[in-house]
Amino acid sequence: MEELIEKIKIDIIEQLNLEDVNKEEVGPDDLLFGEGLGLDSIDALELIVLLEKKYGVKVASPEEGKEIFKSLRTLAQYVQEKAG
Amino acid sequence: MALNGVAITGIGIVSSIGNNNKQCWDSLVSGATGIGPMSILQSRYQSELPVGEVQLSNQQLQEDLGDSFKKTNSRTTLLAAWAMQEATNLAQWENDPNIVSGLISATTVGGMDRTENYLKDIKSGGQPSIREVAMHDCGAHTAFLGKEYGINGFTSTISTACSSSANAIMLGAQLVLTGKLDRVIVGGVDALSLFTLNGFNALFILDATPCRPLDASRKGLNLGEGAAYLVLESAALAEGKKKYGKVVGWGNANDAFHQTANSPEGKGAYLAMQKALKQAQLLPEQIDYINMHGTGTENNDLTESRAVKALFEDVLPPLSSTKGFTGHTLGAAGAIEAVFSIMALQNQQVLPGLRFKTPIEATGLNPVKKMRAGNIKNVLSNSFGFGGNSSSLVFKS
Amino acid sequence: MDTYINGLGLVSAQDTLASPLIKAVSWPQGPIYKAIEPAYPQYIPARQARRMSRFLKMSISAAQHALSDSKLPTVDAIITSTGLGCLQDSGKFLSEILESSEGTVSPTAFIQSTHNTIGGQLALILKNNGYNMTYSQKGHSFETGLQDALLKFELGEVNSVLLGGADEITELSYDLGSKLGLWKNSIPSSIEGFMTEGSNKTNPGEGASFFVLSAHQELESYAKIKDVLLWNGAFDKPLMHSKLAAFLETNLGTDQPLDLCLIGTVQKEHWHAISEPLGSTNCIPYKHLTGEYHTAGAFGVGLGASILKKQSLPDIYQNNPASAEPINSCLVYNNYFNDYHSLTLLEAVEV
Secondary structure (H helix, E strand, C coil), X not given: XXXXXXXXXXXXXXXXXXXXXCHHHCCCCCCCECCCCCECHHHHHHHHHHHHHHHCCCCCXXXXXXXXXXXXXXXXXXXXXXXX | CCCCCEEEEEEEEEECCECCHHHHHHHHHHCCCCEECCCCCCCCCCCCCCEECXXXXXXXXXXXXXXXXXXXXXXXXXXXXXXXXXHHHHCCCCCCCCCXXXXXXXXXXXXXXXXXXXXXXXXXXXXXXXXXXCCCCCCXXXXXXHHHCCCCCCEEEECCHHHHHHHHHHHHHHHHHCCCCCEEEEEEEECXXXXXXXXXXXXXXXXXXXXXCCECCCCCECEECEEEEEEEECHHHHCCCCCCEEEEEEEEEECCCCCCCCCCCCHHHHXXXXXXXXXXXXXXXXXXXXEXXXXXXXXXXXXHHHHHHHHHCCCCCCEECCHHHHCECHHHHHHHHHHHHHHHHHHCEECCCCCCCCECCCCCCCCCCCCXXXXXXXXXXXXXXXXXXXXXXXXXX | CCEEEEEEEEECCCCCCCCCCCCCCCCCCCCCCCCCCCCHHHCCCHHHHCCCCHHHHHHHHHHHHHHHHHCCCCCCEEEEECCCCXXXXXXXXXXXXXXXXXXXXXXXXXXXXXXXXXXXXXXXXXXXXXXXXXECCHHHHHHHHHHHHHHHHHCCCCCEEEXXXXXXXXXXXXXXXXXXXXXXXXXXXXXXXXXXXXXXXXXXXXXXXXXXXXXXXXXXXXXXXXXXXXXXXXXXXXXXXXXXXXXXXXXXXXXXXCCEEEEECCEHHHHHHHHHHHCCCEXXXXXXXXXXXXXXXXXXXXXXXXXXXXXXXXXXXXCCCCCCCCCCEEEEEEEECCCEEEEEEEECCCC
């Protein structure tokens, strides 16, 4: 699980061009949106693309993504669930 | 300036609900939607995403438009030429070097349909003609049509996403009122393309069923295509001619909130409407019908409703979105809805929206469901777009 | 109503952002004039820049530079112009659609592809709710935007406008332009090599030119914009002469000399048609500095404004004979592909 979280973190930082973000500072349970990492609605759409392209996992809509994209851990759990 | 506005001496339109003014009006009267399966645009989403497609092939358009249009197969140029022909015919337009004439068109993606075809052909090993991409840029159709209509004054193309052609009408009115032009053709066009279809699809704002603007259950927009143009003339030139109405108010503002989403309170929308009313020297209660931008997306319809409620307070005029008929025609939407607004004035009828059942809980707006007679002197038309671009126009009978 | 240029930001193939009065021409390494990119973090925070293409970043930097140059905290309106828009993002999104046969595509390039992306981003960054417009009309994109700005001043609707013109060249657009037969393959290394006779083939370029226009003269003022005239049509010497004469007579009067003329063209015919009737007026070229693009005329206006402010020509023109001092008036002629002509008259501000 921790390995998957780390991998997703690196993918997100790369895909969303978060050059200003220090990898070490993003914890597995930190919020990705709003006050946490500060992602927005366009990032949510990019996360849907990322999950499908890199992990073969589909998210039907941004609404469905809301819970899944909460933190790196919820993301990893979803990927594991769907892929497994 | 602009107490009397600027006279509209011609209107022309082509959309999925009709190939001319009369057909479009008949569809509005009978409640016939133009949203359906796509047949001309070739896409993987053919059976999944309904669109508002103009029921004329490029070949039909070319044949009917005549010889000078054999040179171009850009659907954007052909649709624009088609609607412009009707508008200029009604205005009895004659090319005349002694009259200072302008052309202001609007589009979001110009000749993208041809560029797509070109690149698709290349990818599959074909050798398409490079002429396919010659009309790619937004200004290409305007340049082409400017020559057709002997335009000798201000000629340009506005590209402010979905508010583009409302801005063209606004600028044209100002240029005529300041005497910089004697007359001007204003409006806009967009053809369906894979680019916009896949783009809006990637934003998850396309409804897989016919759209439900302003309804609580709305799930997104349907893309449409089409073109519409108005001829605006100075008081001197318009004298003795039939007038279809006047452009009396305009407002342009930016929401400055987010690249694609509107601010929760619809600040840009509010400012655009407020400016338009001020320019028209009208109070909110003097507006007799609002043609809403009403795309059918969660975000637009809610924020636009809030802005309308904030400006009109308790005295809401009848309102509706006609995008349930035409789909969202992007760069053409402002002009198509301007023509609809003018038709409402001409026929003294309030226009209906389609497929509305339940008001949005937060705002409770009740759009008009059936066309009905009314005493209509002033119509407000809204057009908002990506990048925060927000524009409103007021038409007067 | 007078309109002043009070701030300027030029991103071009030359090192013009700090000062347009460059010391030496940097000739391109290949047939394309690539713009010298600014140090972006100076103008755009990383978080804002993360979705921006190179084109957007160049444009926003030029606009921010013009704003800080003008010392105005904000403007009443934002008017941008571009011939071809955000080509890199458009091309990227289109390729993604075609490569995946309309599969799952990333929306960011689509969102950033619309022509009004620069204007929208500027409104967002500056939190500007004012008038916001984007023009796209081939070689008159910038000039029709400028006409709109002048109209807004005339109507008293604005006291200040952020006005810009920008275009980029990408691999795809260069390739398509080659197939359309627009480009020269030679690498320019002199004005003579750049400007040729009997052909409008050219070396393509790119750039972003932004201006802060104001109704008021300030310490920072570069120049006053007197008027703009546009027309279309293939090379026609008598027509060019009559347009030029009428424009100067209206705006300069018959007894006022024209001190300087900047000529932006790739064709010698245009150079002669404009410079000959001007007699002793000092004429200098500028398009060999930028290469050809739809909004290159904006560069000419920016260069002219800088010369008027500094009252001196850049070193690269010092071999030019008889530079009249002081320079009170400057005409900019721009031509795009032998079809789009424009005349812009600038005047020095009274100190």
